[in-house]
Every structure is written in structure tokens, then in C-alpha cells.
Amino acid sequence: MSQQIVNVGIVGAGLMGREMATAIQRWPALIDHPVRPQVTAVCDINPRALDWFDQLGTVTTKVTDYTELLNDDGVDVVYIAVRHDLHETMYIEAINAGKDLFAEKPFGIDLAAAEQIVAAIDAHPGVFVRCSSEMPFFPGAQQALALIGSGALGQVIEVHSSFLHASDLDRNKPINWKRQTEFCGKAGVMNDLGLHALHVPLRLGWAPSTVFATLQDLVQTRPGADGEPVICDTFDNATLTTAVDTLGPRFPLTVETKRIAPGEMNTWELEAIGFDGGVRFSTKYPNTVAAYSSADVPGLGTRQVWQNWDAGSESIWPTVTGAIFETGFSDAILQMWAAFFAERAGALGNRFGCATPAEALHTHRIIRAALDSHSTGRAEPVR
Numbered sequence: 146m147s148q149q150i151v152n153v154g155i156v157g158a159g160l161m162g163r164e165m166a167t168a169i170q171r172w173p174a175l176i177d178h179p180v181r182p183q184v185t186a187v188c189d190i191n192p193r194a195l196d197w198f199d200q201l202g203t204v205t206t207k208v209t210d211y212t213e214l215l216n217d218d219g220v221d222v223v224y225i226a227v228r229h230d231l232h233e234t235m236y237i238e239a240i241n242a243g244k245d246l247f248a249e250k251p252f253g254i255d256l257a258a259a260e261q262i263v264a265a266i267d268a269h270p271g272v273f274v275r276c277s278s279e280m281p282f283f284p285g286a287q288q289a290l291a292l293i294g295s296g297a298l299g300q301v302i303e304v305h306s307s308f309l310h311a312s313d314l315d316r317n318k319p320i321n322w323k324r325q326t327e328f329c330g331k332a333g334v335m336n337d338l339g340l341h342a343l344h345v346p347l348r349l350g351w352a353p354s355t356v357f358a359t360l361q362d363l364v365q366t367r368p369g370a371d372g373e374p375v376i377c378d379t380f381d382n383a384t385l386t387t388a389v390d391t392l393g394p395r396f397p398l399t400v401e402t403k404r405i406a407p408g409e410m411n412t413w414e415l416e417a418i419g420f421d422g423g424v425r426f427s428t429k430y431p432n433t434v435a436a437y438s439s440a441d442v443p444g445l446g447t448r449q450v451w452q453n454w455d456a457g458s459e460s461i462w463p464t465v466t467g468a469i470f471e472t473g474f475s476d477a478i479l480q481m482w483a484a485f486f487a488e489r490a491g492a493l494g495n496r497f498g499c500a501t502p503a504e505a506l507h508t509h510r511i512i513r514a515a516l517d518s519h520s521t522g523r524a525e526p527v528r
């Protein structure tokens with residue numbers, strides 16, 4: 146099958162810039178994908194960060210000024226992975242330059258920034274923009290979604306959606322930009338993990354109307370480069386109790402985003418419980434999906450039964466990897482890119498697509514309600 150070659154430029158050669166470049170290097174793992182992306186350009190203000198990209202063998206442009214990359218006619222799609230305070234300017238400039246954009250969350254440092262980015266998209270309807278949120282691409286998450294989508298839950302009773310880290314449990318972990326409001330945003334951990342936890346609920350149409358937030362700033366200082374304490378002023382943990390009444394009788398959706406959740410390294414989990422059925426999936430047990438239903442148990446009659454099955458490695462785009470093998474984080478990243486390029490090429494079909502600008506903006510509205518709730522001590526509306 147002939148594949149359309151698409152040249153990708155990466156701005157921000159840090160943790161995620163390299164992760165995404167690695168996923169694109171694994172493209173032959175995908176079967177019959179209509180597009181063949183290749184990373185041809187990379188930008189970082191730190192020239193040393195660019196060297197890693199030499200080993201890809203496809204990079205012909207390495208720059209320290211992102212506007213050079215945006216003005217490069219040879220670049221079709223840009224992936225921008227930088228500090229949150231830089232999103233608004235860089236995303237808008239990329240869109241104005243006519244580049245298709247794979248953005249990083251939180252899609253602007255706050256609601257006002259996200260609104261400006263969406264206004265730029267609206268002014269350039271030909272530009273294709275999506276936002277990174279890879280965890281729903283785990284096969285187990287997709288299977289949980291399929292079960293929910295089948296209607297098997299009946300009337301929804303409650304939903305829990307979480308993204309939990311323990312990465313900040315060590316109080317002596319050095320400060321970085323993600324722990325400073327100036328660079329990360331006032332929303333703190335909600336900017337880091339909020340879209341991860343809200344992507345699936347919003348995709349299912351579970352839009353909260355009100356939010357009651359418990360926000361915790363658990364660690365107030367962290368060591369700076371010289372070992373001296375530096376102000377660490379972001380919220381570490383956020384527990385949101387929201388009310389959803391968009392699709393029928395009201396139910397609670399609890400959204401947890403935490404950097405200090407002891408025992409959790411990088412756990413994304415979803416639990417949805419209804420009258421007739423329920424489902425649980427956690428990346429802590431990436432090969433296991435659990436589902437609840439009423440079932441006949443021999444000799445006992447009808448019982449409420451939870452059962453587990455192995456998720457395997459089936460995902461939204463077929464791969465050369467055998468379906469019985471297990472999947473992981475980098476597989477989810479590859480699947481997310483497969484969805485991005487397939488949707489851009491009009492070939493996604495009814496497969497799960499990447500987070501949209503509207504979903505990223507909606508997440509900011511929920512986060513703003515959470516910040517309002519923190520100030521007032523009451524549940525606040527999502528506006």
C-alpha cells in the first residue's frame with residue numbers, strides 16, 4: 146500500500162519530544178496505515194538537546210529558534226512539547242503559519258490561553274489540530290469504552306476517573322518548571338493531568354455541570370539548583386467531585402489528579418458503575434479489564450459477578466504485534482499518533498480519535514470551576 150509521506154517538526158526536545166520521536170520511529174509496527182510520518186526538523190533552545198535526534202537518520206533541520214521551524218515549508222505537521230506558559234504563543238504562531246499541530250496538554254496555561262488558541266483554529270479552518278492524551282489508547286481502556294458504549298451499564302450510578310503519580314512524594318526532589326505556577330499554571334497538577342482524566346468522560350458525553358474541588362498544596366518548597374529551598378507553589382493533588390446530568394439522571398463523576406499518591410507511579414484508571422453493568426480498567430494492571438454484570442452461577446442462581454479478562458495488545462490501529470501480547474505506555478503513544486495521522490488523512494473511520502481542541506478547552510472550563518470552588522469552598526458551575 147502506498148503511504149503519504151508527512152514531515153514532522155518537533156519543538157521542545159525534552160522528555161516528550163524524544164518520546165514522540167521514538168513512537169514515529171516505530172511506525173512499521175502499524176499495518177496498512179495510510180500515512181508514513183518522519184521527523185525531519187527539531188527545535189530546542191538548548192542546542193545540546195538536539196544531538197539525540199541525529200540517531201533518527203531523518204532529521205535534516207536542527208534549530209534553536211522555533212520560528213525558523215514554523216517557516217520551514219518542508220514541515221507539514223508540528224508537535225510542540227514545551228512549558229505551559231509557552232503554549233499560547235507557539236500554538237497560535239504554528240496555526241497562523243498554516244502548520245497542522247499536534248499540541249501538548251494542557252493546551253494553554255489557563256482557560257483564557259486555551260480560548261485564544263481555539264480562536265486561532267477557528268480563524269484557520271484548514272489547519273488540523275489535536276491534543277496529546279495517550280492513556281485511552283491502551284487496549285484495556287478501549288475495551289472499557291466499548292463496553293460502556295454498548296449500553297451494558299444501564300443507568301449510570303457513578304464514575305471515577307483518575308491519574309495518579311507518586312513522583313513528588315520525595316520532598317527533596319529538586320524543583321522544576323512543572324512545580325511553579327509561573328510556568329505550569331495556577332491549576333498545578335490539574336494542568337498536568339486534568340485532560341488525561343477528563344478526555345474519556347468528555348468523549349462519552351459525561352460533561353460535569355458543577356464541581357466541588359479539594360485542592361492540596363502539600364509541599365511548599367523544593368531544593369533549587371544550589372540546594373537552597375525554592376518556592377513550590379503549585380497544587381500537588383486535586384480531587385474533584387463533579388455532578389453530571391447531561392445524559393440522563395444525575396450521577397457523580399469523581400476526577401482525581403495527584404502527584405502525591407503513595408504507591409502510584411503513573412496510574413490512569415477509569416471505573417464506571419451502572420445498574421446493569423460496570424467496568425474497571427487501570428494501567429497499573431494493563432492487561433486486565435474487569436467487568437460487572439448479573440449472571441447465573443450454577444447452583445446459586447443470579448449473582449452480581451465481577452469477572453476479568455486479558456486485554457492483549459489489540460488497539461485502535463492493527464499492528465504486527467501478536468494480539469495475545471501485552472501492551473505498554475509507548476504502544477499507547479504510537480496508537481495515539483496512528484489516530485492523529487489517520488484522522489488528518491480522513492481515514493480514522495469510527496476508531497477512537499485524539500483529544501480535540503474542544504475537549505481541551507472544556508477541560509480548562511472544568512479546571513476553572515475547580516479553582517473557583519477552591520476559593521469559595523462551595524460547588525461551582527462549569528461555565
Ligand SMILES: NC(=O)c1ccc[n+]([C@@H]2O[C@H](COP(=O)([O-])OP(=O)(O)OC[C@H]3O[C@@H](n4cnc5c(N)ncnc54)[C@H](O)[C@@H]3O)[C@@H](O)[C@H]2O)c1
Nearest residue numbers: 157158159160161162188189190191194226227249250277
Ligand atoms: N502526554 C503526556 O503524557 C505528557 C507527559 C509529560 C509532559 N507532557 C507535556 O509535554 C509538554 C512538555 O513537557 P516535557 O516533560 O517534555 O518538558 P521538558 O522540560 O522535558 O522539555 C521541554 C523542552 O522545551 C525546551 N524549550 C524551552 N523553551 C523553548 C523554546 N522557547 N523553544 C524551543 N524549545 C524550548 C526545553 O529546553 C526542554 O528541552 C508539557 O506541555 C507537558 O505538560 C505530556
